Amino acid sequence: MESFVRLQNRRRFLEKRFDYLSLVPAAAAICYPFLLNAFHAFVGIQAESPPALAIASATFILVVAFIVPFLGIALACRPTSGPGSRRLAYASVVSPTLYVFLGVVQILIKSPIPDEVVWCVIWIAIAIWSQSAADPVAPAAPAVGAWRVVHGVTAAVLSLYVVFHLANHLFGLIGPDAHAAVMKIGRVVYRSAVGEPLLVAAMLFQIGTGLFLAWRWSAAAHDFQRTYQVASGAYLSVYILGHMNSVFIYARSFLGIPTDWNFAIGAPTGLIHDAWNIRLLPHYALGAFFVLSHLASGLRAVLIAHGVDQRNADRLWGVCVAMSAIVAAAIIAGMSGLRIGALAS
């Protein structure tokens, strides 16, 4: 009995000394680009269908790549993690979009170092920081009341653009011409001399307030719903910043190309068969999925604050998340070449 107690104490001591699970998000993030490389090795650069086994292997690898951010969300929920480890888990959620951002910056600065090398160095640095970060006791609910309201109000306004923008991408399922026609109508407003600066300023404001809220909330452990809201918001902050960098700086200024359908799908090779472009697939899919489900998380919080029964609010949230996944999958299917006409015939 005594030796059992001693053994238990020793185990607790070792667990307290080093929490190996806290490094799993960094390990998963480091694997991320290599999973995409493995996907590319299986599908190749040929548009003709590869053998069935290669398709199955590539699909499995892509699914594993998609698990990286969701593993980060699961690990961010752990009540036993310190703030450093929890923030590392949150950071790993943004891997798919951060890898696109990094790739674009690498092109802009004409870096001779492979993306994978820079990526690994970044994650090792973040992992070391996460373990050495101080462990202050954080309040379960930080005092961020006014910022939450401001963030929510701007989100409601920006959601008008986001809903139009994603609906525009759904027209890709009909074809590039339909996508271009809808974009032409929207551009009258969001690319006007007044509309565009306002949109960019509002997006930057949203990123700023979002990152502030995410930093404060990530100091302590929370239930799944709150963790999901923080994690999806963190993803969106990096996504929108990187996305605007790609649109305004990389495409329009650096390359001087139009930011149209061909730019979005990485023409001429497309999303699937290009070694670089494949990183756009999880980046876009999760961008569309997280923006819609993040709005749903906000709606859930507002409903509960206004007296709606939590179970009903949760049910509505679940429906919205399922719909977000369907919309994201449909956009990516269209961008990858699926056409509604082809399904009907």
Ligand code: HEM
């Ligand atoms: C499948 C997902 C997405 C794709 C393929 C995509 C693609 C594009 C493209 C092609 C443009 C250029 C539009 C133009 O030239 O008129 C653009 C602009 C933009 N996108 Fe997205 N986008 C996606 C999701 C999102 C999301 C989720 C957000 C915000 C949360 C967002 C925010 C923006 C912003 C702010 C601009 C700049 C608008 C401007 O030209 O003034 N995008 N996007």
